[in-house]
Amino acid sequence: MPTDVHETMMEATYRALCANGFASLTMQDIADEADKSTSLLHYHYDTKQDLLVAFLRYLIERFEERFEDTEDEGPEERLRGFVSRMVPDDDGEDDYDRFGLAIMELRMQAPYEDAYREQLRTNEAVIRSRLADVVRDGIEEGVFREVDPDRTARLVFDALDGARSERVTVGADEAPAEVAAALDEFVFSSLLVAEGEADEGDETE
Amino acid sequence: MPTDVHETMMEATYRALCANGFASLTMQDIADEADKSTSLLHYHYDTKQDLLVAFLRYLIERFEERFEDTEDEGPEERLRGFVSRMVPDDDGEDDYDRFGLAIMELRMQAPYEDAYREQLRTNEAVIRSRLADVVRDGIEEGVFREVDPDRTARLVFDALDGARSERVTVGADEAPAEVAAALDEFVFSSLLVAEGEADEGDETE
DSSP states (O other), X not given: OOHHHHHHHHXXXXXXXXXXXXXXXXXXXXXXXXXXOHHHHHHHOSSHHHHHHHHHHHHHHHHHHHHHTTTTSOHHHHHHHHHHHTSOOTTTHHHHHHHHHHHHHHHTTTTTOHHHXXXXXXXXXXXHHHHHHHHHHHHHTTSBOSOOHHHHHHHHHHHHXXXXXXHHHHOOTTHHHHHHHHHIIIIIHHHXXXXXXXXXXXXXX | OOHHHHHHHHHHHHXXXXXXXXXXXXXXHHHHHHTSOHHHHHHHOSSHHHHHHHHHHHHHHHHHHHHHTTTTSOHHHHHHHHHHHTSOOTTTHHHHHHHHHHHHHHHTTTTTOHHHHHHHHXXXXXXXXXXXXXXXXXXXXXXXXXXXXXXXHHHHHHXXXXXXXXXXXXXXXXXXXXXXXXXXXXXXXXXXXXXXHHHHHHHTO
């Protein structure tokens, strides 16, 4: 399938999920958003499930591209950047809420649908692994103290995920920003090796 | 309604949710688990929704009772105790997974059902508020450093909630224990005022 057709379909799926939610989403909704025929959609994706798995793969590929774009930044900046992209701003609130709810509803199908479960498991492992790599980089560069990188990544990911749940299900709108502030205070600030400590480390070399 | 009838119904609802999940749960399932007639169930609760809201209220009342039972413990022990009760052990794994999934499915109805949303919002606010009180106690007693109690409670609650999601939806079984370890490392250990600091504080008095 040509790249631009794929891109069009994936962007249409995103818009259709925001507009219709997950539960009632049809191939027709996605075709309408893409301004294509449902037969073209079915030509490329056998079932709605196949299309949604392709969409989850698209999401993680986009995440990887964006995360690679921050490679020139320092470890602290990259972690804070990740967190700030997970907190909705005034312009992005509607999409955060609609898409967040749709993706949670899709995820609630994971226990019953192997294909969703495997792809979501992969996506979440990739995100945690990129975050852990950044923590590892920071430790190697001597800017972060010695912590368990995977455990640190898990806390960051799960806390932001829990905050999104709280916001989109029970309307605790303040949860993502409050969790971001707490991660800043308890995790990122504590990761940084104090100036004095770094100097001491250098002296022993 | 007599207390023991209520208790019987609520325990039956718990067992029925574990056995049948949320989506297909019927009043008949609950009546069967309680060994009562559905007409008795309907006499006390007009609808399944009313019964489930009563069940959510029962859960938070039980939480409050259990949390009050730890009042004689110190702030650090109470926080760690809360976290350890949110991590399944070998005996409790099945119930954690089944009940965790059922309660997440109920929560996914919150955006569409005011009664669920209001009660879940209350439950989550109560839990966070009790945790924040413990942090506040620790600060007043001089064993914790000065942090924002509500923000700290939010991080603890949302991280454990995200970990449960990861486990019950995509099968990341290690998530709750890993988040508990991360909270221990980044939050609880960092809350404790170092012996030296506490002494210094005393000297200035």
